[in-house]
Amino acid sequence: MLNKLLLRQIQKHFGDIENIPEGLSSLMNVISESYDHYEKDRNMLERSIELSSNEMIELNSMLRKETQAVKKAHNELNKIFNTIDQAIFSVDMLNYRLTKISAACEKIYGYKPEEFYSHVNLWQDVIHPEDKRISFEQVDLLSEGKQIFNQYRIIHKNKLIRWIENSITPTLDKTGKLIRIDGVTSDITDRKYAEEKVKRSEANLQTIFDNGDTAYVLIDTNLRIVSYNQLAKKFAGEELGCNLHEGKYSLDCFTPERSSYISNALQKVLTGETLNSEMKYPQPDNSDKWYFARYFPVLNNGKVQGIIFALTDITERKNIERETMMLVDKLQSKNKDLRQFAYIISHNLRAPITKIQGLASLFDSSSDEELLNKSLLENIKTEADNLDEIVKDINTIISARDSLTETREYISFDNKLKLVMNALENEIKENKATITSDFKTPGIVAVKSYLYSIMYNLVSNAIKYHSNERPANILVQSSENGEYINLSVTDNGTGIDLAKNGEKIFDLYKRFHNGMIPGKGIGIGLSLVKTQTESMGGRVEVESKVGSGTTFKIFLPKL
Numbered sequence: 001m002l003n004k005l006l007l008r009q010i011q012k013h014f015g016d017i018e019n020i021p022e023g024l025s026s027l028m029n030v031i032s033e034s035y036d037h038y039e040k041d042r043n044m045l046e047r048s049i050e051l052s053s054n055e056m057i058e059l060n061s062m063l064r065k066e067t068q069a070v071k072k073a074h075n076e077l078n079k080i081f082n083t084i085d086q087a088i089f090s091v092d093m094l095n096y097r098l099t100k101i102s103a104a105c106e107k108i109y110g111y112k113p114e115e116f117y118s119h120v121n122l123w124q125d126v127i128h129p130e131d132k133r134i135s136f137e138q139v140d141l142l143s144e145g146k147q148i149f150n151q152y153r154i155i156h157k158n159k160l161i162r163w164i165e166n167s168i169t170p171t172l173d174k175t176g177k178l179i180r181i182d183g184v185t186s187d188i189t190d191r192k193y194a195e196e197k198v199k200r201s202e203a204n205l206q207t208i209f210d211n212g213d214t215a216y217v218l219i220d221t222n223l224r225i226v227s228y229n230q231l232a233k234k235f236a237g238e239e240l241g242c243n244l245h246e247g248k249y250s251l252d253c254f255t256p257e258r259s260s261y262i263s264n265a266l267q268k269v270l271t272g273e274t275l276n277s278e279m280k281y282p283q284p285d286n287s288d289k290w291y292f293a294r295y296f297p298v299l300n301n302g303k304v305q306g307i308i309f310a311l312t313d314i315t316e317r318k319n320i321e322r323e324t325m326m327l328v329d330k331l332q333s334k335n336k337d338l339r340q341f342a343y344i345i346s347h348n349l350r351a352p353i354t355k356i357q358g359l360a361s362l363f364d365s366s367s368d369e370e371l372l373n374k375s376l377l378e379n380i381k382t383e384a385d386n387l388d389e390i391v392k393d394i395n396t397i398i399s400a401r402d403s404l405t406e407t408r409e410y411i412s413f414d415n416k417l418k419l420v421m422n423a424l425e426n427e428i429k430e431n432k433a434t435i436t437s438d439f440k441t442p443g444i445v446a447v448k449s450y451l452y453s454i455m456y457n458l459v460s461n462a463i464k465y466h467s468n469e470r471p472a473n474i475l476v477q478s479s480e481n482g483e484y485i486n487l488s489v490t491d492n493g494t495g496i497d498l499a500k501n502g503e504k505i506f507d508l509y510k511r512f513h514n515g516m517i518p519g520k521g522i523g524i525g526l527s528l529v530k531t532q533t534e535s536m537g538g539r540v541e542v543e544s545k546v547g548s549g550t551t552f553k554i555f556l557p558k559l
Helices: 004-014 024-085 106-109 114-119 129-137 138-142 189-211 230-240 256-269 315-350 350-362 371-401 413-423 425-431 446-463 524-534
Strands: 087-092 097-101 148-155 161-174 178-187 215-221 227-228 275-282 288-300 303-313 409-412 434-439 444-448 473-481 484-491 539-545 549-557
Touching: 004 413, 024 413, 087 106, 097 114, 097 413, 106 114, 106 178, 106 549, 129 148, 138 161, 138 178, 161 189, 230 425, 256 275, 256 288, 256 303, 288 315, 409 413, 409 446, 413 434, 413 446, 413 473, 425 446, 444 446, 446 473, 446 484, 446 549, 524 539
Parallel strands: 434 473
Antiparallel strands: 087 097, 087 178, 148 161, 161 178, 215 227, 215 303, 275 288, 288 303, 409 444, 473 484, 484 549, 539 549
8 A cells, every 4th residue: 555645646646546558656655664763763763852852951951950059159169269267279380370368368368369460470489588499398298289288477468477378289191291270278376376386385384394303204004104293203213224215114113112103192192182201212321312203193074084293302401400300419418417417506516516515514723523513524524525536527528519520530449449448457367357359440530539439438337337256248249230330349248228227228327237336436337328329329228137147239331
């Protein structure tokens, strides 16, 4: 069947299809098929055009919306670009010319964008002369495509110096050549001044920190060192043999004994406690250094964030305290002596004076009883001699206590003992005493007369108060004992009841053997030994057992 369009064309020209020559029928069929294909293609094309038109309409609508959104975003970006405090800029690196800069440049530099555009080198001219190198030194990094950050000074339009900070991103072409840079500039003047102020404050604090009289160590909650001052470093090196550094475990600087104590202290501080203690460190010269240690927590909102360990050298204070205590002891001893002297004056002196007065009242010069008067005179003389001896004893004690400037010299213990034995030769023979010596330390620097008096009185007492049950054996020894030289005299005599008389043994006119050895001793020897020993900076100790013997130990400082 022929195509409808072709059929109408045939009817228009031939009238009826039957009028078509027979030879054209097959041609008409081919043309009919071509018409059919044409109509089919046209219908498809019309349909495609119809669909495309709808898509174009929709696409145009979307484009209009997107264009509006872009315009809005562009307006917002322009608004931000012109209102933010940072200046945003672009530089054409081929021509080294500023192509874009935001309005914020006026806040930072004092110049408007128009001034930067009209004066192409203005953005370089405003850089402080001493800082221009900073900008140019980083061009190589930009040429390598690396983003850079820098800070430098500029000279504001009002001639004041300001600080700026730049963040700059480079753009390279396909050949790797730097063609543009884009950046953001911020005014950091206030921040820099604040940083400088903080640095100055830190420097001032560090100066105080390092030049005070206290060593400080800041420790974290894991007991590791965070910070320390120079005095702490010096203390650790000299006293602990420890090299301080950040991150070091603090307890590693101490001996096991001290480490245990300090560890316990630090654990308490981590709970919020504050602790104080005194620490003693022996020195090579046998002296001691004393430190006052404080441990207190570093708190943040009530939570312990760390520990501050503070150490102050209090050696001078401790020495003053020791000297003060020694002075107090001396004053107390002086007061005790004064009380004894008052007793001597009121009792010992009063007794012979009273006797003299009594005997004098009995003396009758008109009496013929010559023998009675002679006896009275002899008694008066005896009591006067006793009074004279008491006055001499008092003068001896006063002289020993007040003579603190006597010359000191080296004295051989062996030589001094020989002199004492010569002086006591008769007493030694009479009592059949044996005196031996063991001088591990051969001598000492001391006051010669004092040392002789000390040895004489101790050896003399050892002979005098020997036991009647056995021969007297006396041992004189010397040895070193820390800061002192120890001179000791040991006997096997009657001994002293220290529980009963220990506190009075060195008092004036105190005798503890009168019951067994009547008439021997006046009670001044041991008092003089103590007085002379203390005047040379030493001390006296005594050990005794009734019926077994006594040992007197004299401790004199090494000089």
